[in-house]
Amino acid sequence: MGFLDRLLGREPSSREVARERLQLVLIYDRAGLSPAILDTLREEIVAVLSRHIEIDRDGIDLSVTQEGRQTKLVANIPLRPRRP
Amino acid sequence: MPGTVITITSGKGGVGKTTVTANLGTALALLGHRVVVVDADIGLRNLDLVLGLENRIVYDLVDVVEGRCRLRQALVRDKHLSELHLLPAAQTRDKTAVSPRQMAEVCDALRPHFDYVLVDSPAGIEQGFQNAIAGADRVIVVTTPEVSAVHDADRIIGLLEAAERGPIQLILNRIKLDMVRRGDMLTVEDVLQILAVDLIGIIPEDEQIIVTTNRGTPIALNGNSPTGRAFRDIARRLRGEEVPLEPLRDKSWLGRLFGFMRSS
Ligand SMILES: Nc1ncnc2c1ncn2[C@@H]1O[C@H](COP(=O)(O)OP(=O)(O)O)[C@@H](O)[C@H]1O
Ligand SMILES: [Mg+2]
Numbered sequence: 374m375g376f377l378d379r380l381l382g383r384e385p386s387s388r389e390v391a392r393e394r395l396q397l398v399l400i401y402d403r404a405g406l407s408p409a410i411l412d413t414l415r416e417e418i419v420a421v422l423s424r425h426i427e428i429d430r431d432g433i434d435l436s437v438t439q440e441g442r443q444t445k446l447v448a449n450i451p452l453r454p455r456r457p
Numbered sequence: 458m459p460g461t462v463i464t465i466t467s468g469k470g471g472v473g474k475t476t477v478t479a480n481l482g483t484a485l486a487l488l489g490h491r492v493v494v495v496d497a498d499i500g501l502r503n504l505d506l507v508l509g510l511e512n513r514i515v516y517d518l519v520d521v522v523e524g525r526c527r528l529r530q531a532l533v534r535d536k537h538l539s540e541l542h543l544l545p546a547a548q549t550r551d552k553t554a555v556s557p558r559q560m561a562e563v564c565d566a567l568r569p570h571f572d573y574v575l576v577d578s579p580a581g582i583e584q585g586f587q588n589a590i591a592g593a594d595r596v597i598v599v600t601t602p603e604v605s606a607v608h609d610a611d612r613i614i615g616l617l618e619a620a621e622r623g624p625i626q627l628i629l630n631r632i633k634l635d636m637v638r639r640g641d642m643l644t645v646e647d648v649l650q651i652l653a654v655d656l657i658g659i660i661p662e663d664e665q666i667i668v669t670t671n672r673g674t675p676i677a678l679n680g681n682s683p684t685g686r687a688f689r690d691i692a693r694r695l696r697g698e699e700v701p702l703e704p705l706r707d708k709s710w711l712g713r714l715f716g717f718m719r720s721s
Pocket of ligand 1: 467472
């Protein structure tokens with residue numbers, strides 16, 4: 374939503390809504406992913422990593438992004454400082 | 458030099474594949490190229506109607522594939538342009554009457570005799586689509602700037618990439634400038650950003666397309682029509698010319714101002 378629209382408290386245009394909805398749905402469609410699969414992935418990644426290192430579970434960010442037509446799974450996993 | 462096979466496809470039906478095929482075929486023939494347009498929409502043929510050739514059909518694609526006639530006997534010569542030919546679809550059969558392999562063979566048989574072979578694909582992602590792309594050297598995906606059409610175009614592009622068919626280029630059809638101005642239609646830039654493919658042309662919404670289709674004389678024949686010009690420009694880009702895209706932007710300072718305010 375544009376700056377001016379927000380200032381005037383206007384609804385986003387149908388064009389903007391269409392663009393955002395399409396972008397979101399295509400991210401999942403292209404990779405054959407769903408929010409549910411992403412949740413499962415997150416859990417399993419946490420389980421595997423936790424066996425070897427201490428990770429900050431609440432700080433984990435697993436997301437799907439697009440670069441051109443290439444879909445990427447991006448994981449950001451903060452580690453806990455080693456305890457003395 | 459053997460000709461180029463270009464398949465025109467879309468995913469969603471009714472977005473303008475047949476209109477594009479007829480008009481690009483016409484525009485390429487106007488440039489002096491030998492062109493054949495192939496109707497691969499078996500069972501729902503209408504490329505012949507759009508070209509005004511429905512009364513001249515004797516044999517069709519399925520007759521060729523099943524050996525009832527020679528390829529050249531099935532070709533219908535256009536009534537306006539002697540360089541343009543139509544290979545009609547069968548009306549009384551379905552998509553399974555031809556296999557992708559047979560379709561590729563037909564394309565191979567046409568290549569030596571024509572500069573361009575344009576294949577009009579049926580909608581969908583099933584066998585009709587697989588047939589239509591089987592012989593393609595390049596693919597044109599047609600979409601309108603609507604959510605379902607763009608969504609289906611993305612699926613088709615994904616399938617084409619998986620099948621290693623390409624290069625793929627996009628035609629954006631039925632753009633309505635007044636709706637774009639009001640912020641009620643996806644812009645050219647939106648669609649390109651979402652689909653991330655190359656654009657080869659933009660066709661405006663134009664009721665003259667319906668009028669010319671009623672008459673069976675493609676709008677590309679009309680030298681005064683901006684829409685006809687849009688098709689002729691795409692034909693020139695297809696043969697490698699650099700033709701700048703006519704910007705679909707409002708030229709008045711007021712329109713620019715509003716455009717600016719909406720996009721800021
Ligand atoms: N740019 C346009 N402006 C107005 N009408 C159009 C335009 N493009 C296509 N049409 C109309 O839309 C309908 C569907 O077009 P068609 O080419 O048959 O689509 P498809 O082959 O993809 O099913 C036809 O009635 C056609 O005349
Ligand atoms: Mg059609």
